[in-house]
Every structure is written in structure tokens, then in C-alpha cells.
Amino acid sequence: MRQRKEQVQLDLCEHRADCGGCIYQGIPYTDQLELKAKEVLRHFKENQVSYERFLGIEGSPQRYAYRNKMEYTFGNEVKDGAMTLGLHKRGRHMSVITTDKCQLVDPDFNKILQAVLKFALERDYPFYHKKSHKGLLRHLVLRKGEHTGELLVNIVTSTQFPFDGEAFVSLIEGLELKNSVVGILHTENDNLSDSIRCDKLNILSGRDYYNEELMGLKFRVHIFSFFQTNVLAVERLYTEALSLIPDLSGKTVFDLYSGTGTIAQTAALQAEKVIGIELVEESVEAARANAKMNGLTNCSFIAGDVLKVLDDIEEKPEVIFLDPPRSGVHPKAMEKILNYGVKEIVYISCNPKTLAQNLATAMLFDYHVEVLKAYDNFPFTR
DSSP: OOOOOOOOOOOOTTTTTTTTOOOTTTHHEEEEHHHHHHHHHHHHTTOOEEEEEEEEEOOOSOOOOOOSSSEEEEEEESSTTOOOEEETTTTEEEEEEEEETTTBHHHHHHHHHHHHHHHHHHOOBBBBBBTTOSSOOOOOOEEOOTTTOEEEEEEEEOSSSSOOHHHHHHHHHHHOOOOOOEEEEEEEEOOSSSSSSSSEEEEEEOOOOEEEETEEEEEEEESOOOOOOOOHHHHHHHHHHHHHOOOBBBBEEEEEEEETTHHHHHHHHSSSSEEEEEEHHHHHHHHHHHHHHTTOOOOEEEEEOOHHHGGGGGOOOEEEEOOTTOOOOOOOHHHHHHHOOOSSEEESSSHHHHHHHHHHHHHHOOEEEEEEEEEOSTTOOO
């Protein structure tokens, strides 16, 4: 007998030919991991970053239905064609295909997408045209608590036409879903940019946040707050990252680019003091509220640019955690961080290119990389 090495593989997604998301559809998962690991090591080699140990790549504990957030766009696939709701067509920014069979999301997401599109078509609501800047429907945002099963449904529209909020609530509340809808929201956005902006948030039903649990802590995640997309995978990543510092007791810890404070609050369970710095004000407010909810009094959060805020902090860290956005740490901010001269820095990155660039700078300050490990938090995608 031979043990099966692969989990049960679903049939290839029917959207694969047009959707720009899952470029690794049809490739065995072990091969996907090998490709991604090679990509990480390539960037290290190009930037001449050496390391003592490479621990390989960790696969996602859940390969399907792992995304807890989706931002869908209203549009059409061809000019003057029927309205669609989903993701942009591969290589065609003006074209949107309906992705109601997506394998990366909870089945409830697909069910809600189908119902909302039908709702819009039946009422003859026009979608918002990016070029003419005319129309009503812009985006549908769905968010889910992986460990709580709580759902938020947020429809984003312009104010050019009336929108029947009561009928929308009736639609969503009438769906048979596995998870529980805790908030139905209507965001008004008249900004010309195609990004999701909030001029006004209307709570049609329930609340504007969902609850999540991560590494034994509780979090309130507001509709526009950042939170990790693959919760099960990031729990493993954060657990192993924190374990790299065996003893935080009595130490002052900086959590830079702290988001909603996940790492900071986990570190605060052991450390003497933790200071988190985050640019997005809403995420900082959420971090403070979450710390209070978890009964943590030894961590604080500051809103602002890391580059500027570090100049105003009197405390000196003994351990630093870095978890920057894809753009990495700004070179000037990186120099300030390295000038603290702390013995231990844990760098968590979602972009191996900027990670390697930042670490090349760290080597100029006599730092060396002890442990390198890759994590695949987004199976089937780049």
C-alpha cells in the first residue's frame, strides 16, 4: 500500500481560463510549493543575502475555501454586455467576469454573490462605469470570521441613484447560509478612484464588525480594517515566528507595522512592554480596543509612519518584530531600526523581493540571517 501524498483535489475551477487569480490551477500542490520556495531563494541569491538555515516551505493547512475576505466588482465582461459581478478578467482591467464558483472562498460567498447579482439585475440597477463615472453599483465586500462563522456583507454604491436598503436586507437575511450574517452594510462612495473608499457607512442591519479568534486572543475586525486573509495559515506562521524568541519576559518589544495588533498582543502575554506602530488609524483604534477586550495593559499602539514615530519614542527595544506591507520597510526607516542594535529581529514578509532587499541592508549593519522559512498562505495563486 502507498500513502496518498496529496489531499483530495477538486476539479479544475471553471473560471481558470479567464480569472487572473489562480495561476497554478492544475499543478500538484507539492510542485506549487517547490516553485514558490525557489522564488524566495532566487531573491536572496540576487541580493547576496546569506543565511544559516533554510527550513523549507510550509504548505497551507487549508488549500480551498481559505480566503476570509473578497472584494468583488460590478461591471461587464464585454462592452455593452450584461452586468457581471466578480473579479477582473486576466489582462483586461475593464472586463469583469462573474466568479460564482470560486474555490478559494467559503461556499457562502458564492451563494451571496449569485443572489446579489440577481437582485441587481431584477431591479435594473446600473453598474458604475470607470470611464464615464456614472452608475450605481460599485463593489460587494464579504468578510468572514474563520473561527466564529460570522459574516459581514457590504454593498458599495455611488449616490447617483437610490438604493433599496430594506430590500437588500431582506434578500441577505432570506438566504440559507452555513455561517451567520452579523452585519449588512451599505457604503456610499462617490470618489472617482476605482478603489473602495467610504464617504458614508450605513449599517442596514446588525453591526460593522465581526469577531475572530487568533492564537487564543479575541479580535474585533471592522469592515475596513486589515486582517490576515488565511487565518489558519497565519496562526501557524505567527506561532513559529514568536517561538524564535524563546524568552520575552522582562523585555520591551517593538511591533512595527502592527496592523490590528495580532503579534503585539501575543507577545504581550510574555513581554514586559510592547509598543505597536501602524500607519492606518482605523487599525490602531481596533488594536487598542482588542487589547482592552483581551485584558492586556502592557501594550500600546501609536498611529503614524514608522519612519517618523521612531524619532518620538523614548523607549528602546530589546526585540523587534517587523511585518511591513508588500513595499517592505523604507530604506531610511530600516536604517533607524537597525541603529537600535537589538540582538534579535523577526522579519515577517509577504514579498520575498523587498524582504531580501531589506535584509541586504541589515547585513551592512553586521546582522546575519539565522533562520529562513517560507509559508504558502495562498495556494494556487502567486
